[in-house]
Amino acid sequence: MESPWVPNAVCLLLALSVTWDSAQEYRSGIYRVGGSVNLTCTNYTWNEMLFTAWEININGIKCIIADGIGKNTHDTCMDGKVLQNTTNGKSYLHIPHFKDTDGGMYTCETVYQGSNKKVHITVSAAVSPQISTRLDFRDGKREAVCSAAGGKPAASVSWRSTWNYNVTLSSTENSDGSFTVESKVILPETVSADNLICIVTQLSWRREHIMRVPPAPTSGTYQEAL
Numbered sequence: 001m002e003s004p005w006v007p008n009a010v011c012l013l014l015a016l017s018v019t020w021d022s023a024q025e026y027r028s029g030i031y032r033v034g035g036s037v038n039l040t041c042t043n044y045t046w047n048e049m050l051f052t053a054w055e056i057n058i059n060g061i062k063c064i065i066a067d068g069i070g071k072n073t074h075d076t077c078m079d080g081k082v083l084q085n086t087t088n089g090k091s092y093l094h095i096p097h098f099k100d101t102d103g104g105m106y107t108c109e110t111v112y113q114g115s116n117k118k119v120h121i122t123v124s125a126a127v128s129p130q131i132s133t134r135l136d137f138r139d140g141k142r143e144a145v146c147s148a149a150g151g152k153p154a155a156s157v158s159w160r161s162t163w164n165y166n167v168t169l170s171s172t173e174n175s176d177g178s179f180t181v182e183s184k185v186i187l188p189e190t191v192s193a194d195n196l197i198c199i200v201t202q203l204s205w206r207r208e209h210i211m212r213v214p215p216a217p218t219s220g221t222y223q224e225a226l
């Protein structure tokens with residue numbers, strides 16, 4: 001039986017937005033495609049909560065998943081996203097296999113004893129960077145460059161070698177929100193570029209990517225060392 005104070009999830013959401021001035025919070029998250037994602041609205045547990053609802057807006061198409069004490073889960077998304085409870089009674093939205101097309105605005109509203117809270121989460125998919133290494137000549141010196149272009153979020157670039165080096169790191173944001181990271185190392189005259197390895201890690205990948213630097217100046221070639 002429906003309780004009189006809440007005919008359904010949609011009506012409750014509408015009612016809340018006009019009657020209460022809810023506390024608002026803004027967050028964002030970038031997630032790996034193929035992995036699972038758990039989104040937490042608040043830290044309230046079902047001891048304190050009456051109701052929690054997620055409105056998911058993907059390119060203007062909206063659906064709702066909601067759960068409340070004594071009510072069946074309301075789900076108009078029907079695409080595998082589910083509400084789950086932790087053992088200590090917190091609620092979270094579980095996306096079993098995160099896809100590119102799951103990126104969008106996730107707005108959750110939690111009603112708890114006496115008040116409510118609204119959280120807006122901008123969810124986007126990680127984008128793997130294009131990686132390359134090259135050897136440049138600059139001011140008569142050899143400079144090894146390791147580049148990770150167009151990654152979202154920014155990749156981490158580091159080096160491994162048997163000699164000491166100083167790193168010049170630059171990170172620039174592209175117009176699509178991705179980042180291009182370049183790390184540069186000047187090679188001492190006595191060493192071979194073979195002894196230098198660039199290591200790139202990024203959220204899209206399960207493991208680090210390892211590249212050697214070309215022995216002579218070239219344009220970027222990708223060479224997996226392992």
Ligand SMILES: *[C@@H]1O[C@H](CO)[C@@H](O)[C@H](O)[C@H]1NC(C)=O
Pocket residue numbers: 035036037038084094
């Ligand atoms: C999300 O929660 C599930 C349990 O529902 C857990 O198995 C999984 O590891 C969690 N995923 C992440 C990315 O934390």
Ligand SMILES: *[C@@H]1O[C@H](CO)[C@@H](O)[C@H](O)[C@H]1NC(C)=O
Pocket residue numbers: 040041042043
């Ligand atoms: C929940 O509490 C933990 C620990 O206090 C905090 O780090 C986390 O940000 C909180 N999460 C939310 C959704 O408020």
Ligand SMILES: *[C@@H]1O[C@H](CO)[C@@H](O)[C@H](O)[C@H]1NC(C)=O
Pocket residue numbers: 046067068069070071083084085
């Ligand atoms: C989570 O716990 C609440 C309170 O016990 C319950 O009403 C709800 O159905 C549970 N949801 C799931 C998905 O287990």
Ligand SMILES: *[C@@H]1O[C@H](CO)[C@@H](O)[C@H](O)[C@H]1NC(C)=O
Pocket residue numbers: 164165166
């Ligand atoms: C790195 O930079 C520091 C400070 O500029 C300098 O003292 C040091 O010699 C440099 N090391 C190498 C290997 O170039």
